[in-house]
Amino acid sequence: MTDKERFVPTSDFVEELSKRPGGEGISKCVQCGICTASCMVANETDKYRPRKLIQKIILGKREEVLSSELPWLCMTCRMCEERCQEGVSIAEIFRAVRELAAEEGHIPDVFSDTVNLIAEDGWMLADSYTDFQEDDRLDLELDPNLGWNCEFSKKIKKRYIDGE
Numbered sequence: 001m002t003d004k005e006r007f008v009p010t011s012d013f014v015e016e017l018s019k020r021p022g023g024e025g026i027s028k029c030v031q032c033g034i035c036t037a038s039c040m041v042a043n044e045t046d047k048y049r050p051r052k053l054i055q056k057i058i059l060g061k062r063e064e065v066l067s068s069e070l071p072w073l074c075m076t077c078r079m080c081e082e083r084c085q086e087g088v089s090i091a092e093i094f095r096a097v098r099e100l101a102a103e104e105g106h107i108p109d110v111f112s113d114t115v116n117l118i119a120e121d122g123w124m125l126a127d128s129y130t131d132f133q134e135d136d137r138l139d140l141e142l143d144p145n146l147g148w149n150c151e152f153s154k155k156i157k158k159r160y161i162d163g164e
């Protein structure tokens, strides 16, 4: 494969993403790398490189990007957006990527497990809640049933995890 061929997009993923809320600005990226140099997550782990992820989208690597956990690592701090000279919002682009990935069933286990836990128990850490409920609430003569309203979590679970 020649250098020129390596940079020919293999799908229209970038056009598809550009039409979704949040994905509009992606074609302004000039691949300067300031985002990666500014990113606290990239500073912590070599595997997360926002510039490179944007490049994969531009090159049309749809399945690779949607099935990757990397877009889920963005903390939406927007430091990259603050510094990007082209006005690209990576936080919004990756949010659009995550939304599309979720629609197609690509949610990293750690996130789907967390939503399941919240929908079932109302807590991210069910064991902590149980300990607290048993050890403290009764001692304090409080109702052991906290009466958590899980409706919102259940709706999220139904839409993004169960796909209903």
Ligand code: SF4
Pocket: 028, 029, 030, 031, 032, 033, 034, 035, 036, 051, 054, 080, 083, 084, 085, 086, 087, 088, 090
């Ligand atoms: S800083 Fe902006 S233009 Fe530069 S690579 Fe990142 S998103 Fe693209």
Ligand code: SF4
Pocket: 035, 038, 039, 040, 041, 042, 050, 073, 074, 075, 076, 077, 078, 079, 080, 081, 090, 091
């Ligand atoms: S918004 Fe995401 S990609 Fe941008 S600097 Fe923050 S964590 Fe990194």
